[in-house]
Amino acid sequence: MPKETFYNLDEEKRKKITEVLISEFSQKPFSDVNVKTIVERLGIARGSFYQYFEDLEDSYFYILDKKTHDIHKLFLTSLEKNDGDVISSLNDYGYDIADIIFKEDSYMLYKNRFLYWDESLNKSWNNCHQDYKDLFKNIEKMGVDEEKIIFVRAIVHNLIQRNFREEWDRATFLEKYKIHMGWVKEGIFNANI
Structure with missing residues (x-):
């Protein structure tokens, strides 16, 4: 800082x-x-x-x-708002993400961050932002399995990266988000795919 x-x-x-x-x-x-x-x-x-x-x-x-919001903190905010209900939080989360990444004044910052972030930047970011580690402690206090959140995080990161690579609009991002979260909620191998 x-x-x-x-x-x-x-x-x-x-x-x-x-x-x-x-x-x-x-x-x-x-x-x-x-x-x-x-x-x-x-x-x-x-x-x-x-x-x-x-x-x-x-x-x-x-x-x-x-100029940007931490999407991990954004999910925690949704989780707290929904009293630890992961499904309701996932429903809200896609809209929350779309609201921030499609803002004109920060769109390119998000794009560059999600497309070009590397392990060196990640390590430095984590060193500067020690509060990030506390996010998972708060999630565990709500009785939510950390591994499941890490799994969902990987899916969300991939969707955001694809959004920028494939140049989706907001509606396409939300459509893809709903499909992927539907698979998560139903159990991917139980979904009709």
Whole structure:
């Protein structure tokens, strides 16, 4: 997350840095973004960037935290709202995901995250977001089997990735989500497929 120096900047400069970072991380995958281009666009010295952020990943995670929602936390919110009822939560969850990933101002951030996220970014993300591990503790407290949630998570991640790869619209995403969750709810081998 940004260093204190970043937060000590005047609001206009913070806003400009944030806008450039959003633009860079929206236009290309993380692996194609570099500090050199960012500082050139901002008209600042490279050293200034490192006064504001530890590294490029730090600036990326700042933008993701600022402009996107964690879909895992989104599911937990749905689960809590539905008093641990997984089926009702799964019904709501598809709409919740569609509401956030199809927002015009963050669509490309989600696309780049889901198509180009790698294990190195995942490890760094988890180190910066220790609260993520607590999600599963909360799920277990509600009496929900963690392994089943991990299984559903894999399906949801795949659907989101396919959504961006195949360039679905919102209606197509929801249609595919309902089909897949129907198989999960019925038991995939018991479904008429």
